[in-house]
Amino acid sequence: MAWLDGLGAADARAFLARAVRLDAGAVVRLRPAGDDRVTLWSRLPWGVLVSRGVPGHVDGDHTVLARELLVMLDDQLPAFRDSEWRWSIPGDAGVVVERIPGADIRRVGAAAADTLRTAAAEGVGGRAVGSRVLRDALLDHVPIVVTTDGGERVEIPQRLVQAVVRMGFMTSERAPARDFVDVRKSGPWTALACAYGSAWHRAAKTLFIG
Structure with missing residues (x-):
């Protein structure tokens, strides 16, 4: 079953494509955000975290390779790489x-x-x-x-x-x-x-x- 709601495909693709362009080895963290939404997180090479919410559903908090996720948006998630996420993230929207x-x-x-x-x-x-x-x-x-x-x-x-x-x-x-x-x-x-x-x-x- 696809994790991403079709309405969010364009937004997710734009986020992932730019993250990969800036860092070919970038990982992206997928976090449930409630109300059938998922927040995508990634870290840019100059030490800034970036995030974007899209319609979708994931069973838990998982990290995957951004370039693999980019080519599998209409399919299941690629292999998890949870151990490769090594950064804290904000506790709330501030x-x-x-x-x-x-x-x-x-x-x-x-x-x-x-x-x-x-x-x-x-x-x-x-x-x-x-x-x-x-x-x-x-x-x-x-x-x-x-x-x-x-x-x-x-x-x-x-x-x-x-x-x-x-x-x-x-x-x-x-x-x-x-x-x-x-x-x-x-x-x-x-x-x-x-x-x-x-x-x-x-x-x-x-x-x-x-």
């Missing part, structure tokens, strides 16, 4: 602390891409800089900071912005009215929640839990 226009997120993402191209071609301060060093510096940069009603400072690193842009989570012609992004907080986690998925980053230096 609370919205700010709403940002989608245009601002796209602008910040595009500016980072332009900076990376220019630095790679021309160097920084006249000196050549390795591509990995440039990438890591840009991902760690904090282009957006919001303050909660309680006075807490919430930093949005570029790695979160790049996650929602490169995973295609922003609004499209199918949802033109949803052109905004919610900043959510759940304990140590910060998220950008978009029309087609969310990206999560934990303040701690690592997501590995052994």
Whole structure:
């Protein structure tokens, strides 16, 4: 029996295709979300978790290889790889602390891409800089900071912005009215929640839990 409701096939396929494009060896965790829905989780190479809910049903919490699931969407689940999921995930959806226009997120993402191209071609301060060093510096940069009603400072690193842009989570012609992004907080986690998925980053230096 197929695990995925036909109505969610396109959404699941889009999520999996982008995850595989960014990391050919990516795994995806399938978690029951109630009301006949399943949440797909994956981890991007730059340490951000991404998630998307789709109509479907799974008997338990399981991890599979993303590329295998992508070619088996209309069939049963591929072999489980539960031991390969080694990261914690947020305990809940968190609370919205700010709403940002989608245009601002796209602008910040595009500016980072332009900076990376220019630095790679021309160097920084006249000196050549390795591509990995440039990438890591840009991902760690904090282009957006919001303050909660309680006075807490919430930093949005570029790695979160790049996650929602490169995973295609922003609004499209199918949802033109949803052109905004919610900043959510759940304990140590910060998220950008978009029309087609969310990206999560934990303040701690690592997501590995052994």
